[in-house]
Amino acid sequence: MTHSARRPLIAGNWKMHNSLAESVALARAVADVRIGPRTDVVVAPVFTALSAVAQALVGTPVGLAGQDLHWEPKGAFTGAISAPMLKDVGCSHVIIGHSERRQYFGETDESVRNKTLAALRSGLTPIVCVGETLAEREGGITFEVIGRQLDAVLNACESSEIAAMVIAYEPVWAIGTGRTAKSSDAQLAHAFLRDRARHKHAEAADRTRVLYGGSVKADNAAELLAQPDIDGALVGGASLDAETFGRIIRAAG
Ligand code: PEP
Numbered sequence: 001m002t003h004s005a006r007r008p009l010i011a012g013n014w015k016m017h018n019s020l021a022e023s024v025a026l027a028r029a030v031a032d033v034r035i036g037p038r039t040d041v042v043v044a045p046v047f048t049a050l051s052a053v054a055q056a057l058v059g060t061p062v063g064l065a066g067q068d069l070h071w072e073p074k075g076a077f078t079g080a081i082s083a084p085m086l087k088d089v090g091c092s093h094v095i096i097g098h099s100e101r102r103q104y105f106g107e108t109d110e111s112v113r114n115k116t117l118a119a120l121r122s123g124l125t126p127i128v129c130v131g132e133t134l135a136e137r138e139g140g141i142t143f144e145v146i147g148r149q150l151d152a153v154l155n156a157c158e159s160s161e162i163a164a165m166v167i168a169y170e171p172v173w174a175i176g177t178g179r180t181a182k183s184s185d186a187q188l189a190h191a192f193l194r195d196r197a198r199h200k201h202a203e204a205a206d207r208t209r210v211l212y213g214g215s216v217k218a219d220n221a222a223e224l225l226a227q228p229d230i231d232g233a234l235v236g237g238a239s240l241d242a243e244t245f246g247r248i249i250r251a252a253g
Helices: 020-031 047-057 083-089 099-104 109-121 134-138 142-154 159-164 183-200 202-207 221-225 242-251
Strands: 009-013 040-044 062-066 093-096 125-130 166-169 209-213 232-235
Touching: 009 093, 009 166, 009 209, 009 242, 020 040, 020 047, 020 062, 020 242, 040 093, 047 062, 047 083, 083 109, 093 109, 109 125, 109 142, 109 159, 125 142, 134 142, 142 183, 159 183, 159 202, 166 183, 183 202, 183 209, 183 221, 221 232, 221 242, 232 242
Parallel strands: 009 040, 009 232, 040 062, 062 093, 093 125, 125 166, 166 209, 209 232
Antiparallel strands: none
């Protein structure tokens, strides 16, 4: 399957931003963007706004994502939210293993694997984040790090699950810093990740979408999205402004 046969996905990660009213207003503004018929769009508000944003998005092409989940369906896990609960509130996707979760909340390759399996087996599409830090890049171990992070997930998955998941390559040094990976460097990392998946299940890996994340903006999106193994974008800061996010969406086609 070629680049153009994979539907681009543009995901907005709103992180810990926006009140309920602001989240609903932003969701409505995103839903007003002219979205190409072949482009998928999801937004990931804070948990407390999921229900209201779900209502605001009914009847629109914009999907809803959680920013994290727990792998157990229910139980004594104070502060956590499960895959069935995200489904219940209207989510189709969930971000897993974002570098901020790995860095500040003790997320490990093992918890990322458990969460990914829980999402897949509840019918949610996981957006599994991998990426190297600046020290790792400068130490020449980028591929070793992202390969290890991805293998932790792939080794536990069936081929259909590999095809269904979304991978997000997010170099940590590019997140929220205004420093974007060069499109040619990003392409190399994406091709490496797809190849890694191909080693597990050749056909499935052709269908897996690999998003780029890290300071994607309206003026660099088109060049990144034109790369043969970049199938969309996970957007942080620039997704908080509907006009800017809309320009990124339109860059996808
Ligand atoms: C992100 O949070 O996933 C991200 C890529 O952030 P930003 O676009 O702000 O770098």
